[in-house]
Amino acid sequence: MRSLNLAAVAALCVIVSACSKDGGSSSQAPADAPTPAAAPAPTDAEKAAALAALPAPYNTGDLSNGQSKFALCRSCHTITEGGPDLTGPNLYGVFGRKAGVKEGYSFSDAVKAAGFIWDAQQLDKWLADPRGFMPGTKMTFAGIKNEKDRIDLIAYLKVETGYQTPAK
Numbered sequence: 103m104r105s106l107n108l109a110a111v112a113a114l115c116v117i118v119s120a121c122s123k124d125g126g127s128s129s130q131a132p133a134d135a136p137t138p139a140a141a142p143a144p145t146d147a148e149k150a151a152a153l154a155a156l157p158a159p160y161n162t163g164d165l166s167n168g169q170s171k172f173a174l175c176r177s178c179h180t181i182t183e184g185g186p187d188l189t190g191p192n193l194y195g196v197f198g199r200k201a202g203v204k205e206g207y208s209f210s211d212a213v214k215a216a217g218f219i220w221d222a223q224q225l226d227k228w229l230a231d232p233r234g235f236m237p238g239t240k241m242t243f244a245g246i247k248n249e250k251d252r253i254d255l256i257a258y259l260k261v262e263t264g265y266q267t268p269a270k
């Protein structure tokens with residue numbers, strides 16, 4: 103058992119490369135261990151996998167077209183985790199969240215009273231014609247008339263805002 107432990111300690115030493123030559127058995131854990139870093143940004147491969155896991159028609163969405171359509175939103179919205187609210191609220195985690203409840207942002211009464219949970223269907227109607235879909239909203243955006251552009255943008259937003267496809 104002891105040799106096994108030593109092997110494990112030695113392996114750890116290789117990883118942290120901070121142990122003394124005796125295998126580190128007498129050294130203490132460093133008090134100033136670095137705090138765990140934030141989760142790394144997903145790689146392109148992870149984004150492709152997240153896209154493929156979406157329900158149709160979003161699983162075949164064009165992420166690069168979605169990204170270029172997001173240019174229509176980015177003057178008012180950030181989508182990164184913990185990103186600031188601009189004219190509109192930060193959109194990280196919006197899928198699966200109730201409309202108008204994101205903390206720290208002052209929504210219109212119309213959105214606060216909407217009472218639904220954001221999913222692809224609601225977002226599609228919202229993006230096609232925000233003020234027609236929800237009279238009284240303060241989102242002054244004309245809408246995206248092209249359905250394929252909305253699909254691509256929603257796929258992009260799902261992949262970028264931390265949406266987790268529910269396990270089947």
Ligand code: HEC
Nearest residue numbers: 174175178189190201202204209210213239240241242243
């Ligand atoms: C001119 C600024 C502006 C633009 C452009 C804009 N938005 Fe908004 N957005 C807002 C505002 C303001 C609100 C809050 C609406 C309210 O409270 O009535 C909002 C709210 C939202 C919400 C509801 C969030 C929640 O938590 O309920 C979503 C989703 C959204 N926008 C998505 C988008 C997307 C996607 C685009 C690009 C196609 C976009 N918006 C373009 C200003 C904008």
